[in-house]
Amino acid sequence: MNLILFSEGDRLESNQIVLRGRRLNHLRQVHRANCGDILRVGEVDGLIGTGEILEINDSFTKLSVSLSQSPPKKLPLKLVLALPRPKMLRRILRTIAELGVSELYLINSYRVEKSYWQSPVLRQDNLRHYLLQGLEQSRDTRIPHVFHHHTFKPFVEDCLPGVIGHGQALLAHPGQYPLCPRQVSGETLLVIGPEGGFIPYEVDKLQRSGCQVVSLGPRILRVENAITSLLGRLF
Numbered sequence: 320m321n322l323i324l325f326s327e328g329d330r331l332e333s334n335q336i337v338l339r340g341r342r343l344n345h346l347r348q349v350h351r352a353n354c355g356d357i358l359r360v361g362e363v364d365g366l367i368g369t370g371e372i373l374e375i376n377d378s379f380t381k382l383s384v385s386l387s388q389s390p391p392k393k394l395p396l397k398l399v400l401a402l403p404r405p406k407m408l409r410r411i412l413r414t415i416a417e418l419g420v421s422e423l424y425l426i427n428s429y430r431v432e433k434s435y436w437q438s439p440v441l442r443q444d445n446l447r448h449y450l451l452q453g454l455e456q457s458r459d460t461r462i463p464h465v466f467h468h469h470t471f472k473p474f475v476e477d478c479l480p481g482v483i484g485h486g487q488a489l490l491a492h493p494g495q496y497p498l499c500p501r502q503v504s505g506e507t508l509l510v511i512g513p514e515g516g517f518i519p520y521e522v523d524k525l526q527r528s529g530c531q532v533v534s535l536g537p538r539i540l541r542v543e544n545a546i547t548s549l550l551g552r553l554f
Contacts, residue, residue, distance in 0.1 A: 320345050322458040323370065324451055326363045331381070336360075336370070339379045346372075346380055360384050361460040363451070390460040393421040394554055397482060399510040401428040401517070403542050405438040409449050411543050412440075416453025416463055418550050424482065426468045428521060430513040436469060471521060479528045483508050490530040491549055492516045499533040499552050507553060511545055 323346070329336045338346070346352040352372055360370035360382065368386035375381075398415060402408070402425045415423055427436075439445055450462050468474035479488075486506030491499060493516045510530055517525065526532060535548055 320349070320455045321359065322367065322455050322460075323358055323360045324363055324455055324460065325360065325384075334385065335373070335381060335383055337379050337381050343375075343378075343380050346375065352380070358382070359458065360386075361390065361454075361458070362386060364461050366390070367458065367460060391419065391458070393461065393463075394419040394550070395486075395506045396420055396550070396554070397422040397424065397486075397506075397508045398546070399424040399426060399479070399482075399508065400542070400546075401426055401511065401513040402431045402435050403513065404432070404435060405440045407541070407543055408435075408438070408440050411546060412446065412449035412465075413453040413456070414543060414546060416450045416459070417457040418547070419457070419459065420463050420550075421461075422482075423463055423465045424468060424474075425465065426474050427471045428513050429471075429518045430515060436467075441467065472524065475521075475524045475528050479525075479530075483529050488528075488530040489553075490517075490522065490525050490532045491535065491545060492522060492532050493539055494532075494534060496532045496534040499535055499549055501552050503553050509549060509553070511542060511549070514542055515539065 323342060325336045329338060331337055352375060354372050354375060356372045358370050361367040366386035367388040367390055368384060370382035370384040373381045373383055398420050400423060403411060446465050454460060486508060488508040490510040492512060510525060540548060
């Protein structure tokens, strides 16, 4: 935890906060924090600064905070992702928050198991929990926006063109396609399918909606590895 995040509900008054639970345990067990210690803190969707521990015990810790620094800029990227299995999704949520993705669209695909949509990971409180862990790691405060689309065709035909807007749209897919570009500029939308890729019908639909198909080469990567590899090339 490189940044202690808090929200409006943690405030006691304008410049004091109180922390309990996971964050308190982290301060006591990892930071070995004591009264007077100065820590890096940030308000969710707000500024970053410092916090001085005024009191700490088994139940809570009270800090005086001073916030003055803006969080790092988000990538000019919207990520569209075929819903992965829940265990992988948890890791991906942390990763996209760490890397600065601004928007995540979770969509259906022929190869997405129907049971994935019933996973507790998709509950708003759980999504927030995993995204905050990524923000804590990368010292960011702004939570990525996550959208769910349970049907493929309506999303691609009705929603995707508007999400693309005036930016470029890339579909990462295995096969004999041009390599993913490097160091792009401007707004970019990136579509990544399930492991093994989208079926041909889905690829055709995505192309018709404005996506250019690109590849990472001959290897088939796990979705989580494909995300980091693609973002590393693009940005």
